[in-house]
Amino acid sequence: MFERIAELAIRRSRLVLIVAAVVVVLMGALGAGAFGKLLGGGFDDPASQSSRARDVIDEKFGGETNLVLLVRAPEGRVDAPDAKRNGKALVSDLKTESDLDNVVSYWDTNSPDLRSEDGREAIVLARVKGRDAELQENAKAVIDDFAGTYKDTLTVKAGGSTGVSYEMGPQTTEDLILAETIAVPLILLLLLVVFGTVVSALLPLAIALIAIVGVFAQLFVVGSVTDVSIFAINLTTALGLGLGVDYALLMISRFREQLASGASVEDAVRKTMSTAGRTVAFSAATVAAALAALMVFPQYFLRSFGYSGVGVVLIAALATLFVMPALLKVLGHRVNSGRMPWSKPERSGSRSSGWGRLARTVMRRPALTALPVLAVLLLAASPLLGITFGTADERVLPEGAESRQVSAALRDNFNGNDAAALHVVIDKPVAKAPLASYATELSELEGVARVETSAGVFADGQSKATGPGNTVLGRPDGQQLNVVSKLTPKSEEAKDLVEQVRSAAPPSGADPLVGGADAELVDSNDSIGGRLPLAIGLIAVTTFVLLFLFTGSVVQPLRALVLNLISLGATLGVMTWIFQDGNLSGLLGFTAQPMETSMTVLMFCVAFGLSMDYEVFVTSRIKELHELGEDNESAVANGLGHTGRIVSAAAVLLAVSFFAFGTAKISFLQLFGLGSGLAILIDAIAVRGVLVPAAMRLLGRSAWYAPGPLRKFHNRFGLSESGPAPASAPELVTVNPPEKDSAGV
The missing domain is CATH 1.20.1640.10 (Multidrug efflux transporter AcrB transmembrane domain)
Known part of the structure; x- marks a missing residue:
């Protein structure tokens, strides 16, 4: 096979390069839309208990709260007349947004749990509608409209999972641009040091460019048919640049060595392909095999790296095996042109x-x-x-x-972190009395600040006043309980609380599902740990x-x-x-x-x-x-x-x-x-x-x-x-x- 590729490069070198150039242009045009296809998140197992709980909440209870607006009164308290009036106006404006629902705030519930202990900050909770790309677009629109200063009196900051995604996407793009801005000039300088000639130093960058352009085209295609994490951009561009340079480095070094031994250009291409070319093919196979193992995990964050990682390895290898020998044939001994002052001529058997x-x-x-x-x-x-x-x-x-x-x-x-609450879902009718008994038991667990239900709010084993948003927590065919804790999110104590809530005796005939950020952590670790041996x-x-x-x-x-x-x-x-x-x-x-x-x-x-x-x-x-x-x-x-x-x-x-x-x-x-x-x-x-x-x-x-x-x-x-x-x-x-x-x- 490698001998055939070598003969193709020798006999049809210019045609191979023309076809490669056309393919690169087409891939570039296709890859321009890659960023619009990529998503944030993807860390959860869709089959886990926490994911199933989220699906039930989406279906029956309007979805989990994913947006938290922290509203601060720069002067005075949020109960001051101006702050109160503007706070209610903010909530009223939010409720008119077609991309939001389940808007709950301190100003329309008067719940002390939604007001800070010093009285200067209040919370507005909401759910941004949509899934995946639609969710990202809706979140951006809402945050762009409302975050900042509202009516010159209130400061609004966006948080929650959509707030994190809103900031993480642009930051990822900035990080990628900065990393490549640093890496490419350094790599070019190092290539000049390694090869000692301008032409041979530029050839690996040509292969790297093909690999990177191919990566973006691949991400566009894969992202059009399945979920792909936006962070795949970072891995695949780094791999495309690195492997493109590595494989080209191996090929060029062997080619120059053959020329120095006295071989003709054609024989040098043949020997390079039969040795270094074969090595590149096997090397790519081993790297691809390691990255393909990521596809066994259910989280699309990891699977997307499997898809894109295998793709970029294959693109880099194919560019090296087909384009590089054609370039070497066309250049011949000119591959050593542009010799740097420190460079020494290549010697036979060097x-x-x-x-x-x-x-x-x-x-x-x-x-x-x-x-x-x-x-x-x-x-x-x-x-x-x-x-x-x-x-x-x-x-x-x-x-x-x-x-x-x-x-x-x-x-x-605040008294508990509403954004990090555990969400307990019972997907069947539950009477008020057993629901209250179950919530009372959960409120007695160590670290729990309160439990919000349609039957009221419970804390320390006792019933409190009716909690915020209680009307949306109960339906004829199901119930939702929000277990708000005082614990540091994702700490060992928070993970232990997940297990305790899952172990608590539910109402007769009920099979609760426990979700929320801490439950997702427990399920993610269990899911990855279970698939890791495979x-x-x-x-x-x-x-x-x-x-x-x-x-x-x-x-x-x-x-x-x-x-x-x-x-x-x-x-x-x-x-x-x-x-x-x-x-x-x-x-x-x-x-x-x-x-x-x-x-x-x-x-x-x-x-x-x-x-x-x-x-x-x-x-x-x-x-x-x-x-x-x-x-x-x-x-x-x-x-x-x-x-x-x-x-x-x-x-x-x-x-x-x-x-x-x-x-x-x-x-x-x-x-x-x-x-x-x-x-x-x-x-x-x-x-x-x-x-x-x-x-x-x-x-x-x-x-x-x-x-x-x-x-x-x-x-x-x-x-x-x-x-x-x-x-x-x-x-x-x-x-x-x-x-x-x-x-x-």
Whole structure:
């Protein structure tokens, strides 16, 4: 297959480039509408109890409150004549909005629970109509109209889930633009340093551009048929830029090496495709397999990364395999044009002597060199012993965000947080007496401020005055109870309260559903935790199969899986130390909180896939030399000597595209960017530079072992590095076998 692609690029290079240009233009036109198709949220399992409770509330009770307006009287109290008059006018205006319903406020209920303890602030609760994109549009219209100053006397701030989404969408776009503004110039500068010529440095950016444009087109298409998170933009553009550069880097380096060996342009293209092209294809398969595992999760936040992640990997790989050889054929020796002052001409069989020396040093004393690295990585992983998980809320936004200020005010200045209430739904008729008894029992639970029902308001086991909005909480065919707590939302105590409410004895014959933000957290963690073993199993199995097909060994896939898990454990441990424990929070400007469950899983899958990316880069060259007759140690040293500079350069370039998200204002984007970038560097330096040669030395000839039947299977169906030989094969340096240490290793 790769030989056919090479021949197509050689014979029809200009036609391939013309078709590619037309496709890019069409993808650009299609991708221009991508942002209009993407959604916020997507962190919940649609089949969970909390999601089913929300569906019943939407169907029978007008929907959950999703908008909280915090109204403040700049001077005096909200009961002052002017403030009261304007407050009622505000509520009256809100009730005329076609996009709102279930509007409840302090001014039309006189409930003290909707007024702050100092009397200067009051709450207006409402539900913005619609789902997904319609909800976002309606929320934007309402918030744009009413947030700010009302009648020059009241200050209105928007909060609740729609308030958070309203601010998160534009902030995501700003973060993306800033990250790419930082990453692209840095990557171009690094490419100039790595390649030393202007033309070869620009070629990877061409592939990255195709990948990114393709990503936006793909997101438009996928977003038109299913829910896709707006945060998929951040991942896929970073991956498109990074992988486009990585794959092109591998191809260009091999092409220049072949030219330096004396091969003709046509033979250089053929050899590049049969070796580096094959490596790119396998590398893309391993990354795609890791990202495809995200599709097993029911949350569309994670599934959207599976859809878009697999797509961007395939687009980057296809652009590299079809467009890059055509570009190389057209350019030929001009690929080395525009040489920079510091650049040295490419030499036949060129390799990084530093990486080769490092490999030889490690293999002389594998245990002595590997154990300190393992100790450091295990120490870095130790914070995982105390890891806790949460879901995204207003704390991921900067402290100055209005929705975050509203949440803080509700928590600090009011008797319970209405926006974080648990919603208990009974989807059948319930008489007043058993409903009151059930609400009384719930009000006695520790941490509960009050329970609002159609039968009244209950607190501390007693009935209070009729609560706000009680008329909408009861229907002939169902009842809703709002359990308002004094607890910090999403704390361990709040999660325990969810379990207690779910365990409370309901009215006879009733089967309550418990929803609300804290219930969604509990259900999300349970849902992801339940699917995580399946996802990890799929990643492990597909990776094992792909690496076996690539290497013909059953030991190499196992070695790769173990080393990758060690490096990923270190990465997750460092991220826990930073983002959960709060270290560096002042420098990075975030609020410490439990690790966001979905983003942690996403980071694991992405980092695992990218680690396998470099595993394939290195192993492919080692295997190629091993098949040419070199012994195991010589193949490892020479293989790292040839690929070490490429892998380290590719790792730095890809890490830059992720580290750029460290400038984001949304904290879980910082977590994802910094974590993915760190995982890439740990893998490229500590794992590829030290642990791989140490493991290969310790394994010896058994590193390439496979049972007889599997060897026959690989000989028939496996893919190996092969292809037409260049005009002059690169000279290989044979490494003398390492001396045995005192332990006989």
